[in-house]
Amino acid sequence: MSERIVVGAALVDDGRLLAARRSAPADLAGRWELPGGKVEPGETADAALVRELREELGVDAEVDGRVPGEWPLRAPYVLQVWTARLRPGSAPPEPLQDHDELRWLGPGEIWDVHWLDQDVPAVRRTLAHLGAVEGLISGPGVREEPGA
Ligand SMILES: Nc1nc2c([nH]c(=O)n2[C@H]2C[C@H](O)[C@@H](COP(=O)(O)OP(=O)(O)OP(=O)(O)O)O2)c(=O)[nH]1
Numbered sequence: 001m002s003e004r005i006v007v008g009a010a011l012v013d014d015g016r017l018l019a020a021r022r023s024a025p026a027d028l029a030g031r032w033e034l035p036g037g038k039v040e041p042g043e044t045a046d047a048a049l050v051r052e053l054r055e056e057l058g059v060d061a062e063v064d065g066r067v068p069g070e071w072p073l074r075a076p077y078v079l080q081v082w083t084a085r086l087r088p089g090s091a092p093p094e095p096l097q098d099h100d101e102l103r104w105l106g107p108g109e110i111w112d113v114h115w116l117d118q119d120v121p122a123v124r125r126t127l128a129h130l131g132a133v134e135g136l137i138s139g140p141g142v143r144e145e146p147g148a
Contacts, residue, residue: 002076003075003076003077003078004038004039004076004077004078005038005039005045005048005077005078005079005080006036006037006038006039006073006077006078006079006080007036007037007038007039007045007046007048007049007052007079007080007081007082008033008034008035008036008079008080008081008082008119008122009034009035009036009049009052009053009061009063009081009082009083009084010034010067010081010082010083010084010126010129010130011034011035011053011059011061011084011085011086011093012083012084012085012130013085013086013104014104015106015107016104016105016106017104017105017110017126017127017130018034018035018093018102018103018104018105019032019033019034019102019103019105019113019115020032020033020034020035020056020057020095020098020099020101020102021033021095021099021100021101021102021103021113022098022099022100022116023095023098023099023100024098028116030114031114031115031116032103032113032114032115032116032119033115033116033119034081034119034122034123034126035052035053035056035057035093035098035099036048036049036052036053036056037052037055037056037098038077045066045080045082046063046082049061049063049082049084050062050063050084053084053093055096055097056095056096056097056098056099057093057094057095057096057099057102058091058093058094058096059086059090059091059092059093060086060087060089060090060091061084061085061086061087061090062084062085062087063082063083063084064082064083064084064085065082065083066080066081066082066083067080067081067082067083067122067125067126067129068125068129069081069121069122069125071118071119071121071122072118073118079118079119079122081122081125081126083126083129083130110123110127110145111145120145124145
């Protein structure tokens with residue numbers, strides 16, 4: 001079967017990254033991820049991300065660019081990450097669907113949440129990308145991932 005893309009948002013606001021705690025399915029519930037979802041047939045990745053963020057979080061977001069790389073999830077899915085921001089006037093994110101808690105993580109807090117195992121390399125790469133591209137997130141306050 002050909003691979004199917006799951007898009008995750010590195011939604012950044014005021015130098016903080018949004019993490020979302022999954023409420024389902026049972027084997028993923030309680031673990032933290034980048035909000036997003038599956039790209040539907042005929043849909044572009046960035047359109048899928050804007051749609052998922054509206055459905056899941058109730059926000060009006062715009063996508064900036066893709067974090068280089070692709071991370072395997074349960075076959076046939078792979079995770080791609082795009083940086084995104086809230087449009088002016090957007091409602092603040094709320095856990096409307098798929099999640100039961102949200103956290104804006106500052107530079108020193110990124111590894112305070114229990115990310116899904118498969119998200120850890122994607123989050124690590126995202127931080128490096130955000131630091132390089134926008135000077136966001138990374139900086140003297142960033143603590144190393146435990147055990148990295
Ligand atoms: N959104 C998202 N999903 C992830 C991440 N990491 C990870 O393993 N996944 C998995 C969980 C799900 O099995 C799958 C994405 O499914 P989803 O439930 O978020 O997608 P969706 O909104 O399109 O859901 P659906 O109702 O159409 O199944 O990818 C991540 O960082 N973000």
